[in-house]
Amino acid sequence: MTTLDPRYNILFEPLQIGPVRTKNRFYSVPHAIGMGMVGMDGMIAFRAARAEGGWGVICVEETMIHETSDHAPLKTPELFLDEHIAPTARLVEAIKAHGALAATELAHVGSSGVAWQARAHPLSSSSKFPHYHINPITARTVDKKDIAAFRQWYVDAALRAKSAGYDIVYVYCAHDLSLLQDFLVTNTNKRTDEYGGVFENRVRLLKETLSDVKDAVGGSCAVAVRFAVEERRWQSNLNIRDDGRRVIETLADVPDLWDVNVSDWSFDSGSSRFFEEGQQEPFINFVKQVTDKPVVGVGRFTSPDAMVRQIKSGILDLIGAARPSISDPFLPNKIQEGRIEDIRECIGCNACIAELNHYTRVRCTQNPSAGEEHLQGWHPEDYPAAHDASQSILVIGGGPAGLEAATTLGKRGYSVTLADAGTEWGGRLVREQKLPRLSAWGRVVDYRLSQMQQMTNVDLYLDSRLSAEDVVGFEADHVIVATGAKWRGDGLGRNHHDAIPGHELDHVFTPEDILNGRLPEGEVIVYDEDYYYMASSIAELLAAAGCKVTFVTTASDPVPWTAMTLEMGHVIKSMNEKGIEIVVGHSIAAIESGAVSLTRELTKEEGKRSADAVVLVTGQLSDDALYHELDSLRDEGKIKSLERIGDCLGPGQIAQAIFDGRKAGMNFGK
Template identity: 25%
Template sequence: MDLFTPIRIGALTARSRVVMPPHSSAIGNLWGTEAEAGQAIAYLAERARAGIAWSTIPGRISNVLAPGFEPSGISAVVHGAFRGANYVERVRRYSAAMHEAGALAATQLTMNGGYPHAPSDRFATPVNFLAPHAITVDELALLLDEYEFSAGTARQAGIDVLELHMNHEDLTQQFLSPSTNDRTDHYGGSLENRMRLPIEVLERARAAFGRDGALGVRMNLAVPGSYELEEGVEIARRIEATGLVDYFHMVYGSTWGHPSYIQPHFYEPGTWSGLARRYRETLSVPVVYTGLVNSPRLAAEIVARGDADLVGMARAHVADPQLLVKARAGEHQSIRPCVGGNDCINRRYVDGLPFGCAVNPHAAREVDGPWPGSARVDRPVLVVGGGPAGMELAALAAEAGAAVTLVERADALGGQLRTAALAPSFGRLGEYLDWQERRLGSLGVQVRLGTAFGAADLAAADPGAALVVATGARERVPDLPGVHLPHVVGGRAALRGAPVGRRVAVVVQDDHLAPLAVAEALADRGCEVTLLYSTHVPAQLLGRYIVGSVLGRLDSLGVQVRIMEEVVAIGDGVVHVRHTYSGRAHELTGFDTVVLACGGTSEAGLYALAREQGRADVHVLGDAYAPRRLVFATRQALVIARLLAGLDR
């Protein structure tokens, strides 16, 4: 059996074994402006045409609130999508696009617990202490009406597959768990009582949705502290026995923990699919498994060994919308790999920036059409700097017909990303760089390694060529007393295996992943590592869908994290710190080595020189402008490529 074998889901036939779980809310607001809705549909339609069985759009139902109460938090909703004035019209357009592409259209019924409703006034997680409201029986009755209305409206709008979101701290999951449900009425106590609300929701949803569409349940394989695997299997068995559902969608993880349900690259792909097999062995309806399925080969293996009937792949489809087309053709090496860094999510919910994929700058720009289309770069392009920014620009320009030369002073392409890939859990960055090298080779880009490029080279360069300066950033060395002592080592050197002592202090002046990669690599070598942050939290630019995973992994390796301690001097065996806010000074002793993980400083001299010489067609790209992350580099590369092609001026 392969991924393209159809399967029956209730009254429907799914044409393949791959579905897209919901993630499109970050890409384009289906309920927003015409342009936003058009982008959302274009994104989903491109992936539907490639062969998925169905795509799923989010579906939060309206809240039932006391007059004037303002729910707050990342998942707070007052008026859900189903009550929107344009819901039916917009979803009909989405459904029509899916059907035209040969796929089914799906949505969820979601009511996040704790914003503000919960079964009881207990907190659901150890990282969120926003006090919930213990929902009353009367409010539950109104909420059930809302579920029924939403299900009926979804069907009216052309939705084929409706899924109850009974996971990730949804209100229905919180009712299942004795850790969040200590009610003494008929919704609490026994498992039968704790299951009452989810089953009532399914009864109302099925009545409104009908039998000609498919109704499913998305639930956690297990929830530590809530229910373990066998009780989860029993919950699913009892739900199936009602005859209300046509499939189960199994996932693992929470919205905040280790792992997050959107598992980043700190885990092996498909780690929990074996748990899904226990459900599949018990249930007679199809089972979907979702969880870090990052390639069609892995998806096919999961189906072939009987872990699940279908698999969910979201981020892999963000990275390469054509992955199923390429898989069907046997072109697995050409699939653009997802690196699992979760910047696609973090950009929206942490940085407040538009959606973007670290490896696919075309994601969320589907309305532009495929690159290059009719766009052409009509002159040679010289790219100086072979890090991820320069590699992406070189490939894009070559795809648009330019003769491209890429010059890199090191003996290998990849820049800082190649160094970061040396950390134990960061190997997928290396896989991405290998893919980029194959891409450059197939496009005929002339790559010159081990070649410095200076003033004389600039003067001799073809004046008719576009020059792109992607020279990256040198390692930042903070201006601290003692920073040049023999036992002080740069973070990049530490990743490359420079000798360090047993006890290591890592001075952090970087709000993202790089210092954590350094700490992981050192701890994996047997070092006792202490991270020193001057901020009030570690890695404050990491979102909740990744930070728990990395901090959990580092704790398992014995890494210590100290916060609000600004390093002011380094001595022999001592690090002098002061409290960031009070200024109280003290000393940390006993360290053999101090490692600096302080980010970078732009190397933009070549760009400045080119401008001084009057070169007009010159561009600065990536860290050479300002040190940022991979997603910033690749997205900027596309913008510059479009400028070179005469677009977006």
């Protein structure tokens, strides 16, 4: 059995946080999972899996301290009623059963929420529209009585947290999602009383709230503050040269723990397309210079060497993680057991966040068990044994779905053969990971291949295109078809129900052409009805190759799904920097030699644009011919058992393909 590499001993040192002590330096920071009080069983299963995996501290996400605070329809935990204590205690017990400390991020989201559940008026330091919502209701300005009530809400919630058994209680002031941050920032605080104007006034409520909570529970619970040291979305006084630093200097010894980050969420949890591992270091590396209290921060850390450097360099005391702990709940245990190669590294795609922004439970591209621990009964590491290990399974297609299905079935103990027609594993990812900024997505392939290469019951065959006759001759007990999908070239998509006139012309390209290295020249229109990463990635690729690119989309905003993954602003900024013209709200009416006819969606007004080439990014078609041929043979009794998964079943996100693969692997034999 392998053991801990001595280089990583420091990661497993205990650490004192106020009155409590961690077993190691791994800290699962607060992050939403979209289950809330009505999904308590799911919350328990999700958090307990991370505690079982070795995280020293498991922190529950924004836990609302009053009915005027919520992110509805996203479900969140609550501690503003005594009846919330008992179900919360079940959650805390499950976390602590594995030796982890349990923490809760008590929060009032102020003007970032709209208090939909209670149909109340949202609150703000100064009257303003709510953040992140288009609800036509203005958050009301809190008065002195409201401020006194707010402080009492925090105390009452902290006492309930203590009763529920929490070890660490947070005061939340980050991410543009906090009433306390509204008071700090001059953009949002326009008050003229003792809570507005000069810094000493704007920091007053945070100082009072922290002191109140410490007085209430500080003898038995550690009190932490989550604080954004810099607002990166726009210019403000909250930055590391001004008030971002002054807050920590002023309150240095008040909390027992500083949990530091940047605002807003799109920068704090920036995707791997735009932010590298450890990207927050330049913003948080001053904190330990001005406080003696422990400091935790995040950086999408998956490398234990990077974690050690953060500690030895005096930047962090605790390694915080949200997305890496979703991707691999057992990351600490794997490091401790010397199984670095088994870490399921986060790819930073933000599929987890997209689900939350879409008001459903968390999911993960790398870890399909995330969010399914209770509903499906899926454990991130333990797999049910094969019902009959003598049965053989043939998986056709080595893309994300096929790789996951074969990995899952192999771990269950079945005899698995995985065959792919290509010369590299990965299916769509063979080419997509070579697009601008998508290299981290290759971890999807690397992890599954490394797992299967350790299994003697899994055979891997590349350059093996199988015909229906070949499959029949294989005589497998079960056949899984995961042959993926291809980008269509006729222009059918969200807006076009018929082929675009002129799509067959030689100067019209598809993503398949671009991915295969066939690039246009001159003036190029990239037309997007896919609404995710493909069109913008192609636009940037062509701009880098010297083309003059115009990005045209039927959507009212470019790449709208990237708003869910927190990438839209970064995508737009990047395209602007590369000189790509963005035209929204237009569809292609027809393509002709040297020009494209466009229709403005709002007015149906038509116009023309010159174009030497057009790239149509409108949709995909399942590559399912083999499946249908095999299906007919199954009806004839020549195939015993058959199913299709992933893009072969229906084109979608890689996260869906991985989920399909896990489901196929887990359900076989039921």
